[in-house]
Each structure stands twice: as C-alpha cells, then as structure tokens.
Amino acid sequence: MNIPKYTKTDFETMFLTKKAKKMEIKTLQVAQQVIDDVRQNGQQAVEKYVKQFDGQVPESWIVTDEERQQARETVSDDLIQALEKAAQNIRSFHSKQLQHSRLMTTSEEVIAGQLFRPIEKVGLYVPGGTATYPSTVLMNAIPAMIAGVKEIVMTTPAKNGGSISPILCIAADIAGVQTIYKVGGIQAIAALAYGTEIITPVNKIVGPGNAYVAAAKKLVYGDVGIDMIAGPSEVAIIADETAHPKYVAADLIAQAEHDTQARAILLSTSNALIEAVQQEIDHQCTVLPRKDIAAQSLEEQGALVQVDSIEEAFSLVNQLAPEHLEIQCKEPLTLLGKVQNAGSVFLGSYTPEPIGDYFAGPNHVLPTQGNAKYSSGLSVDDFIKKTSFLYYxxxxxxxxxxxxxxxxxxxxxxxxxxxxxxxxxxxxxxxxxxx
Amino acid sequence: MNIPKYTKTDFETMFLTKKAKKMEIKTLQVAQQVIDDVRQNGQQAVEKYVKQFDGQVPESWIVTDEERQQARETVSDDLIQALEKAAQNIRSFHSKQLQHSRLMTTSEEVIAGQLFRPIEKVGLYVPGGTATYPSTVLMNAIPAMIAGVKEIVMTTPAKNGGSISPILCIAADIAGVQTIYKVGGIQAIAALAYGTEIITPVNKIVGPGNAYVAAAKKLVYGDVGIDMIAGPSEVAIIADETAHPKYVAADLIAQAEHDTQARAILLSTSNALIEAVQQEIDHQCTVLPRKDIAAQSLEEQGALVQVDSIEEAFSLVNQLAPEHLEIQCKEPLTLLGKVQNAGSVFLGSYTPEPIGDYFAGPNHVLPTQGNAKYSSGLSVDDFIKKTSFLYYxxxxxxxxxxxxxxxxxxxxxxxxxxxxxxxxxxxxxxxxxxx
Known part of the structure; x- marks a missing residue:
C-alpha cells in the first residue's frame, strides 16, 4: 500500500487551501421536493417515499413497547452491559457541562440575567444501512436528556420485513428516547420538522445521515434547529520518536476503515517512525475485514508528513482543524496548550481515538472539514436556550x-x-x- | 389607525401555524454568482461590484488611522459618552458569560475535559443605508472581544464620497475592532469568507444585513461560521390591568417603527387596557417621524389579543417564541419562570425594550420568527470553541x-x-x- 508522503509545503497546498464545501444542487432539489410533499400531504407522502426508497412499508410506524421489550431477548448481555457502561461514562462527562440560569444584579436598581431552558422537543435521526450504530443513539440522546429536553424521539428506516435493529431499541431505552419511528431518509427529516398525522414535530433535529439527509437538514434549518452537517471522518496524529509505530498505524487504519473518503494523517518529527508506520499499516491491513475501504482511504486521502519540529506540526494541525487529533508524544499533556483548532484531542499512547468513539465520555459528534475553527462538538449546550432578562x-x-x-x-x-x-x-x- | 384585534383562536391560526421561511431562489442565485466571482478574482471582483451597486469606489479600502482619529472631532462628546457608557454595560453583562476550560478527572487513570478557545478571526458586517447603527458594532464586537478573539474586523459600505460614518468609527474604537473595510453587500461577505488581496479571511461572520447579505451568509456557512439569519424584529407584550396604556403603546410603536414587516403584539387579560392602548397609539403616532412605517407595521403585522388569564398569555407567547417579550404585570419578576421560549425578556413598567437595544447590557442580536424555540441571542459562547480532550x-x-x-x-x-x-x-x- 502506498500512503503518500508529503513535504510541509505540499501538505499546505493540498490540505490547507480553502475549498468551498458545496452541496450538489440536484440533491437539494430532490430533498426540497420530498419536503414540500410531506409538508402538504403528511403521512400519506411519507408512506409514498418509504415505499419508493425502502421498498416496504412497516405495519406500524411506531416501534411498539413489545418490540422494545423483545429486543432485550435477542441481544447478548455483554453487549447490553457494554452500552450501559458507555452510557454511564457519557452521562458522567456531559453532566459536568450542565449550566444554570444566572442572575446578575449590577446595581441596586437593576436586575439582569440569563434564563437557561432546555429545548422542548428533539428528534434524533439514525441512519440505516448494513451496520447499525448504537453509539450514535447514546452520543446524541444523552446530552439532550441531561439538558432536560422533555421529549426525545428517534427515527430510523426499518429493514428486515419492517423491523428495526434490536440494538438500536436497547440503545434508545438506555439513552431515554421515548418514541422510535420507522422512517428514514428525507421524508423522516421533513416529518420531524413539520409533523404528520403520526409524527410530532420537534424543535431541533440531530444525528448523521447520507447526502440526502444532510441536504434535507440544511433545507429545514431555520424552521427547526439542526446540529451540524458532518463530512467524512478525519484524524491527525502528531507523533514524535517516542511513539509506537504499531499503535499509530492501528489508529490511522481505524480512521480509514470508516469510508473511502475518511482522512488519516500522520505528522511526525521522526522519519524512522514514518517508515515503520508505513510497514505496520501494510502488515495490519492484511487481516482487516474492511481492508479495501481502508486501503483506498489511506492511498487517496491519507498523508504522512515529516515536520521539522513539534511546533511546526501544531501549526499545520491548527490550520487543518481536524475532527480528531491524537498526540502520541513524550509528556503529551504538556502539549495540550498548543491545540488551537480541533474537535477532540486524544493524549498519549494508550488513548486511541476509538475509545472516544464509543466509550470514554466525550462526544463523538464533532466538527469536520476545518469547521473546528469556528464550531464545537455536540454538548449539553446544544440543547439549551439562553434567554436574557432585565428589570429596571x-x-x-x-x-x-x-x-x-x-x-x-x-x-x-x-x-x-x-x-x-x-x-x-x-x-x-x-x-x-x-x- | 386600526390595529387588528384577534381572539385566541384567530391568533393561533394566524400567528402560530408553522410557515416555511424560504429564501428567494433568485436572491440566492445572485449571491452565489457574486461569491464565485470574488473567490476567483479577489479584490478586482469586489471593486467591480462596489462600483456596480454603490456607484463609487473608495480611495482606500481600509479606513485609515487618520480617518478614525478625525471621527472624534465630528461627533458630539455627549454621543461618545453615551456609547462608552453603553459599552461599559454590555461589557459588564457579557464578561459574566465567560467560561473557562474544564478538567474532569473521573478516575485515577483517566483525565478528561474541555478546552475552551476563542475563535481566531471574526468579521462583523455593518449595513449602510440612510441611518447608521453604532449599537450593532457594540453588540457584535464586544462579546467577541471578551471571548478573546484576536482579530476583529468590520466591513461596511462607504458613502458620501467614499467615507464611512464617523460614529461607526468611534463605535469600532470603543468595541475593539482593529480594521474597518469600506465594502458592503454580498461582495463583503464573500471577501470575509474567502479573503482577497486586501481583506483577510475570517473564521466567523456576524452582523445583520439585507436579503442579499443574508443569502450570502447562508451560502458561505460551512466554510465559515455565521451568527444567524435574522428576520423582522418582534415584540410581544403581556400586560394585565395594572399596566400603563401609555407605556404599552409607546413600546408597540417603538417596535413597529423599525420597518413595515416588524411585528408588535399585545396580549392582555384586560379589555379596558387594550382599548386604552389603541387610543394611545393613535395619539402617540401623530408626532412620530417614522409614523407611516409604524402605522403600516401595526395595521398589517400587529395584533391585540384578549386572553382569559396570564397563563393563557404565556402559553401563546411560548408557542410564538418572540424575539422580545415584555411583561408589564403586577410583580413581573414572579412570572419569569413561565417564560419558555423568548429571545430576551423585559420585566415591569420601567424596562422598555429600547433600553435593551442600546444600553442595559444584554445582547440585542436575538432569534426571530420563532427561532427562540431552539436558539439563543448572541453571547460570548458564540465566539468560543470547545475541544474535548482525553487521556487514558x-x-x-x-x-x-x-x-x-x-x-x-x-x-x-x-x-x-x-x-x-x-x-x-x-x-x-x-x-x-x-x-
């Protein structure tokens, strides 16, 4: 496998030049058409598009209590326990973000402050496809629940004869999702934004999705809130000569296996490390189930960059503003102050990025494509509205x-x-x- | 003047039914064309559009130090003092919003937290037109400065032979704006987003503007951050029989004088108050310079609604989620808990909304058109990025x-x-x- 090696200058030209992130006009047009139809014709339109895109209309649009109970019987106790443990960590991390209304009396005759209120209703979109992502449910719903959102609903396309994955039901239970709708795609976003006879409209929509779902979210934004439009996943790893090539390689591969557009970048002061990592990637990739995806991603989107100093590495990374940043250097915590723009930072040799994807507590919904220069990962704040008040x-x-x-x-x-x-x-x- | 009186049911149908807030496709197309041109041809394109839309190209694109110093000589000391006093209040209110990086050690072996970092570069758009709005400069730039933004630039169209209003220069000085560009319109937004030979690109663009500026902001969003797309200004006043009709009328008029699309709504338990307010409006409007605008706004967008109880008033207002909410009732502070959705709240008989527009401290950049259901007014938080970090x-x-x-x-x-x-x-x- 040939992961490109770049000089600092080449890397700057290829990765740090501002490119416009435009959505396909055609995708937007398709999305607008479906949205308009759902607004006008409600559930009847939803049914039409579910039939057209998913092939089959589920018997009930809402997952029943029985279905949710039965889910427990088909999933292993170990997996349930893993989700519960992860939820506990996510809850613990996010509960420390909860802020309270502030009262500021600036003089004897003036009372001012900010009232903090949770958003009332939130809708979570969970994509279908071959794999299911229970971590998406936990990462999106738990911060909403901690914020105090009264009603959290979820929508996801049904499969396998009208059922949805049991593990999603369990994740929904653990995370406090009240209602699960069996609808996916643009029609799900439209229904969440404007409501139908079956689906209650929400005030904010969160969760990932394909290009059509992203276009739909962009179009309904303004009528409801949305979280963000996420691009392909990214990691940048800053490593010095003390880093383990095996670990660095494993982390680059973990990022690359997401999809062929995922981006994995290593910046190192050590040419020896870079070469050892390249060999390790070849070696580790051979046994990976998703090796074709990872290989294509690494070859087309990956980069190995030798830098003159750790300072130079941070300068490049801060311009890149990657979704994930790993720092595999000697005394990694002392380098935290150098981070200016990044979604989430993983420090040291024993903090691989996947531990954050699933388990440790910080949110995995993070800004991509340089958006960390002006925005932040999902947090409790995203489900809170601040209303200022004043008395004279x-x-x-x-x-x-x-x-x-x-x-x-x-x-x-x-x-x-x-x-x-x-x-x-x-x-x-x-x-x-x-x- | 005939401000419509509505029943609760009519009000619900006319004001609380969800309407899609669509942007004109044509406006978006024009904006996209100008943006593409500026991206490709830089300052040369900016110059072309400034000539085309504003008629005249300024001698220098950047306001010089001399121009900024001379501004002091043409503006009255009283006005400068008023701006300085307002800035002091705004600084005081917003400085209490500043949060600090958090460290959470959840076990002996795990270190987690959130790193709070200011956005590096922010651009503030200030519209031109007949009037100038120094308060816009203060309200947008001061929170950015308190957040620690290193570079705050401002852009506004030049007039009067290539100069910009001295009062804007002074407001920029007071608020800590480093550079002022003499460019307005779509081309200004494009230049701030992508940079030209003269204008440094920024990470986030804030500030109000006309429909073209709003469309341009929507289009560059994703490549840079934006604050929000604001609609016409709104006030809802909840008043009981203890309210002063004179004051209520003055506040409805103050809102209505903004523009013909502005919306001023009174909800009261007292029919006597509603009738007295209606008379007062007629009376007060006669001497108002902008009486035609106010009258059209009140007749077309205004509403007087008699409600059965204060609870009912709050229920309607929380569905409306107005930009501004005045509570002119007996013991107004005890009613604060009933506010669920509103941009900013003004309590009691001596807290008219204009005191918040200019002076008191809370921000006047607020969500309109029901967006207070999921979003908040501008604050220091809008200039801060939160990066989570983790060590295992x-x-x-x-x-x-x-x-x-x-x-x-x-x-x-x-x-x-x-x-x-x-x-x-x-x-x-x-x-x-x-x-």
Missing amino acids: SQNALREAAPYVDQIAKEEHLEGHARAVSVRLQDNDSCSKTSD | SQNALREAAPYVDQIAKEEHLEGHARAVSVRLQDNDSCSKTSD
Whole structure:
C-alpha cells in the first residue's frame, strides 16, 4: 500500500487551501421536493417515499413497547452491559457541562440575567444501512436528556420485513428516547420538522445521515434547529520518536476503515517512525475485514508528513482543524496548550481515538472539514436556550435616559427614545386603566 | 389607525401555524454568482461590484488611522459618552458569560475535559443605508472581544464620497475592532469568507444585513461560521390591568417603527387596557417621524389579543417564541419562570425594550420568527470553541477494552477494536522506533 508522503509545503497546498464545501444542487432539489410533499400531504407522502426508497412499508410506524421489550431477548448481555457502561461514562462527562440560569444584579436598581431552558422537543435521526450504530443513539440522546429536553424521539428506516435493529431499541431505552419511528431518509427529516398525522414535530433535529439527509437538514434549518452537517471522518496524529509505530498505524487504519473518503494523517518529527508506520499499516491491513475501504482511504486521502519540529506540526494541525487529533508524544499533556483548532484531542499512547468513539465520555459528534475553527462538538449546550432578562426601576431608567436618547436619535429611531421618555416626563406614573 | 384585534383562536391560526421561511431562489442565485466571482478574482471582483451597486469606489479600502482619529472631532462628546457608557454595560453583562476550560478527572487513570478557545478571526458586517447603527458594532464586537478573539474586523459600505460614518468609527474604537473595510453587500461577505488581496479571511461572520447579505451568509456557512439569519424584529407584550396604556403603546410603536414587516403584539387579560392602548397609539403616532412605517407595521403585522388569564398569555407567547417579550404585570419578576421560549425578556413598567437595544447590557442580536424555540441571542459562547480532550493510562484502557470491543464489533468496525487490542496484547509496550 502506498500512503503518500508529503513535504510541509505540499501538505499546505493540498490540505490547507480553502475549498468551498458545496452541496450538489440536484440533491437539494430532490430533498426540497420530498419536503414540500410531506409538508402538504403528511403521512400519506411519507408512506409514498418509504415505499419508493425502502421498498416496504412497516405495519406500524411506531416501534411498539413489545418490540422494545423483545429486543432485550435477542441481544447478548455483554453487549447490553457494554452500552450501559458507555452510557454511564457519557452521562458522567456531559453532566459536568450542565449550566444554570444566572442572575446578575449590577446595581441596586437593576436586575439582569440569563434564563437557561432546555429545548422542548428533539428528534434524533439514525441512519440505516448494513451496520447499525448504537453509539450514535447514546452520543446524541444523552446530552439532550441531561439538558432536560422533555421529549426525545428517534427515527430510523426499518429493514428486515419492517423491523428495526434490536440494538438500536436497547440503545434508545438506555439513552431515554421515548418514541422510535420507522422512517428514514428525507421524508423522516421533513416529518420531524413539520409533523404528520403520526409524527410530532420537534424543535431541533440531530444525528448523521447520507447526502440526502444532510441536504434535507440544511433545507429545514431555520424552521427547526439542526446540529451540524458532518463530512467524512478525519484524524491527525502528531507523533514524535517516542511513539509506537504499531499503535499509530492501528489508529490511522481505524480512521480509514470508516469510508473511502475518511482522512488519516500522520505528522511526525521522526522519519524512522514514518517508515515503520508505513510497514505496520501494510502488515495490519492484511487481516482487516474492511481492508479495501481502508486501503483506498489511506492511498487517496491519507498523508504522512515529516515536520521539522513539534511546533511546526501544531501549526499545520491548527490550520487543518481536524475532527480528531491524537498526540502520541513524550509528556503529551504538556502539549495540550498548543491545540488551537480541533474537535477532540486524544493524549498519549494508550488513548486511541476509538475509545472516544464509543466509550470514554466525550462526544463523538464533532466538527469536520476545518469547521473546528469556528464550531464545537455536540454538548449539553446544544440543547439549551439562553434567554436574557432585565428589570429596571424607574430611578435606573431615569439615569439611563439621556444616554438612550442620544443613541436612539443618532439611529433615527425617535420612537425608541420616546418609549423611555414617556415613562419619565409626567407625574401620572400611578394612573392605570384599573383606576 | 386600526390595529387588528384577534381572539385566541384567530391568533393561533394566524400567528402560530408553522410557515416555511424560504429564501428567494433568485436572491440566492445572485449571491452565489457574486461569491464565485470574488473567490476567483479577489479584490478586482469586489471593486467591480462596489462600483456596480454603490456607484463609487473608495480611495482606500481600509479606513485609515487618520480617518478614525478625525471621527472624534465630528461627533458630539455627549454621543461618545453615551456609547462608552453603553459599552461599559454590555461589557459588564457579557464578561459574566465567560467560561473557562474544564478538567474532569473521573478516575485515577483517566483525565478528561474541555478546552475552551476563542475563535481566531471574526468579521462583523455593518449595513449602510440612510441611518447608521453604532449599537450593532457594540453588540457584535464586544462579546467577541471578551471571548478573546484576536482579530476583529468590520466591513461596511462607504458613502458620501467614499467615507464611512464617523460614529461607526468611534463605535469600532470603543468595541475593539482593529480594521474597518469600506465594502458592503454580498461582495463583503464573500471577501470575509474567502479573503482577497486586501481583506483577510475570517473564521466567523456576524452582523445583520439585507436579503442579499443574508443569502450570502447562508451560502458561505460551512466554510465559515455565521451568527444567524435574522428576520423582522418582534415584540410581544403581556400586560394585565395594572399596566400603563401609555407605556404599552409607546413600546408597540417603538417596535413597529423599525420597518413595515416588524411585528408588535399585545396580549392582555384586560379589555379596558387594550382599548386604552389603541387610543394611545393613535395619539402617540401623530408626532412620530417614522409614523407611516409604524402605522403600516401595526395595521398589517400587529395584533391585540384578549386572553382569559396570564397563563393563557404565556402559553401563546411560548408557542410564538418572540424575539422580545415584555411583561408589564403586577410583580413581573414572579412570572419569569413561565417564560419558555423568548429571545430576551423585559420585566415591569420601567424596562422598555429600547433600553435593551442600546444600553442595559444584554445582547440585542436575538432569534426571530420563532427561532427562540431552539436558539439563543448572541453571547460570548458564540465566539468560543470547545475541544474535548482525553487521556487514558494503559490500565484504564485495559479495563475499557472488553466494552469497546463489544460495541466496535457490533458496528462492524474491526479496526476500531484492534486499535485498542494492539496496545494490550503484547509485551513490547516499551519498544519504540527510537530504541
């Protein structure tokens, strides 16, 4: 396998030049058409598209309590325990993010603050396809639950004769999802955004999906909130001569096996390490079930970059703003301060990225394609709304009045100035309609 | 003037039914064309569009230090003092929002946390037009500065022979804006997103603008962050029989004078109040400079709604999720808990909304058109990125391994499982390329 080796300059040209992330107009048009139809014709339209795209309409659109109970019988106790343990870690990490309403009294006569409220209803989209992703359910629903979201619903395409994967049912139970709908694709996003006879509309939609689902989310954004539009998964590994080539190689492969567009990049001060990693990848890939995907990803999207110093590696990585950043260097924690732009950071030789994908607690829904320069991974904050509030006494208003008057008049908004002055200019502050 | 009176049911039908907020396709197309041109041809394209849309190309694209110093001489001391006082309040309110990186050690062998980092470069768009809005500069730039953003630039169309309003220069100085560009419109957004020979690209764009600016922001979103796409301004006032009709009327008018699409709504338990407010509006409007705008807004977008109880008023308002909510009731602070969805709340008879627009401290960049159901007003958080980090010891990894293995295999990602097991299966954990 030939993973390209780049110089710093080549790497900058190929990976750090800003490229527009445009969505296919055709995909957007298809999505808009389905959305409009679902808005207009409700569940009947949903049924039509489920038949058209998935081939089969489930007997019931909602997973029944019986189905959810039966799921427990078909999944191994070990797997259930693993999910429960993971959920516990995710809950523990995210519960520390919960903030509370703030009251700030800035003077005797003014009360100000921020009211923190959970979003009322959240919808989680879980893709179908060959594999199922219980970790998606945990990572999206648990932060919503900790935020205090009252209603969390989930929607996923049915398969195998109208059923959904039992492991998704179990993950939904563990994470506190109340209702599971058997709908996938654009029609699921449209139904969550606008509601149908069966599906209650939500205020925010989260969760991954294919290009059509992403286009649908982009189109309904504004009518509901969305989490983010995620691109292919990425890892950048900064490693010095103390790193283990075996571990580095395994981590690059783990990233590359996601899909052929996934991106795995190593930046190292050690040419010996780079060469050893290249050999290790060849060696480890031979036994991998998804070796073809990983190989294509590494050859087309991967990069091995030799840098002059760790500082140079961080400079490049901060411009790349990768979804995942591993630091496999001597005393990795001392390097944390150098991280400027990254979704999530994994420190040291024994913190492989997959431990974060599933288990450790930090969220795996992270900004890709350089978006870590301005945005963050999913957290409890994404399910909280902050409403500022303000109380002024008449005295406080009197003191503020001349200043407000100056600015309002400068902005040609006389009515704004009058809303203040009307409260101060007369002595009838006690006369009310009830008098 | 005839402001429509609605029953609860009519109000629900007319104001609370979900309407899709679609952007004009034509506006998007125009915006895309200009953006593509600026991406390809840089400042030359910017110049072409400035000439085309604004008529005149400024001598220098960047406001000079001299221009910024001269601004002080043309603006009254009172106005400068008003802006400085407002900035002080805004700084005080927002500085209480600043959070710090968190370290959570969940066991002896695991270190986890969130690194909080400011966005590096932020661009602020300030619209031109007949009036200038220094408050826009303060409200957008101060939270960025408090967050620690290193570079804050601003762009606004030049007028009057290539100059920009002195008051905007002064607001920029007060708020900590380093560079001011004399460019407006779509070309300004494109230049901020992708950079030109003159304009440095930024990571996030904030600030209001017309439909073209909004379309441009929507299109560059993903390549850079944006704040929000704001709709027409709104106020809902919940008032009981203790409210002053004069004050309520003044506040409805202040909202309505923004533009003909602005929305001002009164919900009251008192029919006497509603009638007195209606008379007051007629009376107060006669002397208002922008009375035609206010009258059209109130007649077409306004509503007076009599409700049976304060609870009913809150139920309607929480479904509306207005940008601004005034509570002019007896003991207004005791009603704060009833607020579920609103951008910003103004409590009591002496807290008119304009005091928040300019002066008090809370941000005036707020979600409109029901978006307060899932989003919040601008805050320091909008300029902060949260990067999670994780450190596992080999022991911690060993304990976690069986669980990660279970989930990875369920998700058909064998390479993920191996990234863990490769670190545990052999005794060569000390062999490194440097050995």
